[in-house]
Amino acid sequence: MFLMDNIKREIKRLVMMLREKGASEEEIRELFEVEQRPLSRLLVTKDYRLLIGNERLEVKMRPICKAVYLLFLNHPEGIRFKELPDYREEIGRYYRSMKLSTQARKKVEQSIINATDPINHSINEKCARIKEAFLKVMDAETATHYYICGERGEVKRIGLSRELVTWEQKESPPE
Structure with a gap:
């Protein structure tokens, strides 16, 4: 759980940095889109x-x-x-x-x-x-x-x- 919290905090910090550097909300959202894996038989x-x-x-x-x-x-x-x-x-x-x-x-x-x-x-x-x-x-x-x-x-x-x-x-x- 501790590791998960640290990762979340780091992601929030990086997102804030992206915003400060001028990244659009759309660009940030695209980073979090998970590619759908094909379904198995x-x-x-x-x-x-x-x-x-x-x-x-x-x-x-x-x-x-x-x-x-x-x-x-x-x-x-x-x-x-x-x-x-x-x-x-x-x-x-x-x-x-x-x-x-x-x-x-x-x-x-x-x-x-x-x-x-x-x-x-x-x-x-x-x-x-x-x-x-x-x-x-x-x-x-x-x-x-x-x-x-x-x-x-x-x-x-x-x-x-x-x-x-x-x-x-x-x-x-x-x-």
Whole structure:
């Protein structure tokens, strides 16, 4: 923290010097513009691991969160939370394929119902955990393209271009 404060103070001092030497505010602002890095590819493996970029950095999350993520990834047009019950079967296929007999069937089914019930706030928690998982492996600005976003009551979607997404399966994702 001490180093960060020193750097900030030094930057302010240098900006003041630039102003004193006649640099315009526009010139100073241009110095702070950060060049947008190209987004990395997202690979969804056959066993539904999420790997980012050439270095294949894995984004780890619980299976129910991953099932929610895959649902939204498979629907670039987005989904309103109130419409989630219509997608219960699809999210169930993802989740069951990841949870093969590791939990009691009743618990698996209840997790699917909770995640697709717009009145139960479980979906908000899942989206927060998905966001958290991406923030662990990339900077905040880049991560916004990869996790589920949208205004309250509006369509939620993943902004990443689907041209950057590869599903390792031979056929398209479960429908």
